[in-house]
Amino acid sequence: MLDRIKACLPSLAPAEQRVAKLVLNDPRSFAKQPISELADRAHVSKPTVVRFCRSVGYDGLSDFKLKLAGSVSEGVPFIHRSVDADDKTSDIMVKVIDNTVAAFLKYRNDASTVAIEKAAITLVQAYEQGKRIEFFGVGNSGIVAQDAQHKFFRLGINTVAYSDGHMQVMGATLLGPGDCVVIISNSGRTRDLMDACDIARKNGATTIVITASGSPLAAAGHLHLAADHPEGFDRYSPMVSRLLHLMIIDILATCVALRIGGERLQPLLREMKNNLRSKRYT
Missing domain, CATH: 1.10.10.10 (Winged helix-like DNA-binding domain superfamily/Winged helix DNA-binding domain)
Known part of the structure; x- marks a missing residue:
């Protein structure tokens, strides 16, 4: 603001x-x-x-x-505060936390709930029709794609995540009408992700892109979930975009879970939790 x-x-x-x-x-x-x-x-x-x-x-x-x-x-700070080489630990902690919180609140104020709802509905439809759902990302965004696959897998949704460009091209080639791919990119200019998005669209799959507004990838997807943040790219600070993308995935997964319904999910989640008890020390 x-x-x-x-x-x-x-x-x-x-x-x-x-x-x-x-x-x-x-x-x-x-x-x-x-x-x-x-x-x-x-x-x-x-x-x-x-x-x-x-x-x-x-x-x-x-x-x-x-x-x-x-x-x-x-x-909450109003602008991104760069970390300096001579900052004390207390300064670093405050700056990193404040930058993250500021980005989250900015997203809360700017995000399009219409786009998020359309994306959630698309994913639920693909799930209910037994279609493929895949997540693509490279580098930091590849880690977010793996996190997305894990969250949706917990909901009983059969998904895969690819961070390798060759696998993304092959995966996009196998997609068809009714299938859905979520492509995550901070810059929205990664060549491999652009190629995969184009292939998926040509094959009739729905493409959901989580990326910066005004980027080539934002224009290439069917549904754009804008992930814009005011951070500067200094040498020391972690990328707030990664955390922003993770939050957007959390929102999507929660929306999808609610649309699938508690009657279907709660027994599955309870059984999963019970089966995992043996993996922990008492």
């Missing part, structure tokens, strides 16, 4: 820019104070405060303050 305000700042009228700077300097206070006090602090009129809210894409002051309060709750 604050990134949007920064991006809009040059196009705002001078009086509205003063309101914008007031928000950016102290968003928590802005979310709590009445319009009269906000107008006084920004040296503008009350209608200008409302106009500012509408200029940056919100219905009015109430809508703006509600979204702002959600964005800045619990001490």
